[in-house]
Amino acid sequence: MASKKQYVCTLDEKTLDKAKRELNEDPATRQVHLDKLREMFNSRPDIKFRSDDAFLLRFLRCKKFNAERAFKTLVRYYETRRDYKEIYGxxxxxxxxxxxxxxxxxxxxxxxxxxxxxxxxxxxxxxxxxxxxxxxxxxxxxxxxxxxxxxxxxxxxxxxxxxxxxxxxxxxxxxxxxxxxxxxxxxxxxxxxxxxxxxxxxxxxxxxxxxxxxxxxxxxxxxxxxxxxxxxxxxxxxxxxxxxxxxxxxxxxxxxxxxxxxxxxxASEEDFIENNKYGFPKSKDALGGESIGADPATGLKGTFKKLEI
Incomplete structure (x- = not known):
């Protein structure tokens, strides 16, 4: 899981003022937008979202604190990590x-x-x-x-x-x-x-x-x-x-x-390793472990995790 370390804004007064003017960021309502973005995770249970404030603020800021647009970009972020294996493999x-x-x-x-x-x-x-x-x-x-x-x-x-x-x-x-x-x-x-x-x-x-x-x-x-x-x-x-x-x-x-x-x-190797854990689970994780799958001699083996229908 991502660190539960409490978010502390590092922006100076000048940059924070710019964030207010250009990105619609308001320290008084910042947490409200973060919570709204996290609530949207429920619509995509197939994705393991990284949820710490510092990470999510990247997406809110680039989409001018529009949570809906930030969520779409976040989903696309994980989709490309799944699909563009030549880059993210x-x-x-x-x-x-x-x-x-x-x-x-x-x-x-x-x-x-x-x-x-x-x-x-x-x-x-x-x-x-x-x-x-x-x-x-x-x-x-x-x-x-x-x-x-x-x-x-x-x-x-x-x-x-x-x-x-x-x-x-x-x-x-x-x-x-x-x-x-x-x-x-x-x-x-x-x-x-x-x-x-x-x-x-x-x-x-x-x-x-x-x-x-x-x-x-x-x-x-x-x-x-x-x-x-x-x-x-x-x-x-x-x-x-x-x-x-x-x-x-x-x-x-x-x-x-x-x-x-x-x-x-x-120096950031471990940070990249940690961030790579999020997104769409690999098939072995989704099905319960590496032993799950097709056995050439007897067919399917192992125990599948319960699927919500």
Missing amino acids: NFVPSHMNHILEMNVHYLASGRDNEGRRVFLFRPGCVDPQKTNLVTAIATSIMVLEKISEEEETQVNGVVAIGDFTGATMGHATALGPATAKKLTDLIQNVLPLRLKAIHYVNQPAIFDAMFALFKPFLGEKIKKRIHFHGEEFGNLHSHVPSNLLPAEYGGAIPEFSNKELTEYLL
């Missing part, structure tokens, strides 16, 4: 360690002028002939899921930067439209995050073909938040402060390094 940081060693991802230690997290990814660092590109995508989702725990990030949101240096037709082929659709679904409809902007830099000629995989699945809101910069970092700096960026992007950080990010994720 082994969703723990230790399984992504080989991707982390490739220095694909960067998370700025500070925040921009609006309090947003800045996350940068470099898909071209992954050789699609040697490494499963979907695992690199899963690592990106893991980073976003981890920072979604931060209350300040829940309110202020995230800015993503995609550096496509080194991207080739091999990357586009390895990605494919099906995976592009799933990734877009996760970013737009599932993860409890406010994605405030996406910036693309160093786009090669093949980029148009890669972006074409995603474009049909993008909503109008996201499309309006996408910016293309090529190799013009001055324009990027008008959106993202240069003091948050590595030197490769005209920034003040001496080098691109994900050492802190790697340590941040690996």
Whole structure:
């Protein structure tokens, strides 16, 4: 079970005021919305919901404290974890360690002028002939899921930067439209995050073909938040402060390094393991244990749990 630790809001006065204005969050009625959301769990007894306040607030905030919309997103969160096995099949940081060693991802230690997290990814660092590109995508989702725990990030949101240096037709082929659709679904409809902007830099000629995989699945809101910069970092700096960026992007950080990010994720191994316990039960859990199932010689064996009809 998730920890029963009492929720204590960590937002400062300025951020809490922003949450009131933009997300309809009111400390006086926060618990009422949480209780309303938890009551909806009864309509889906097939799902094992994580129910601690801190977790549920991620979904309420991203849906502006509309409990009905938050519940739909929460259900979708568990559905994608069940259905997108190529991403969530082994969703723990230790399984992504080989991707982390490739220095694909960067998370700025500070925040921009609006309090947003800045996350940068470099898909071209992954050789699609040697490494499963979907695992690199899963690592990106893991980073976003981890920072979604931060209350300040829940309110202020995230800015993503995609550096496509080194991207080739091999990357586009390895990605494919099906995976592009799933990734877009996760970013737009599932993860409890406010994605405030996406910036693309160093786009090669093949980029148009890669972006074409995603474009049909993008909503109008996201499309309006996408910016293309090529190799013009001055324009990027008008959106993202240069003091948050590595030197490769005209920034003040001496080098691109994900050492802190790697340590941040690996230290959270047990948290991911715990969170993975929720959702749709595996068949062995639903039927009463691993010994339940078909016996080649005698047919069904074991004792099925009582089913409510």
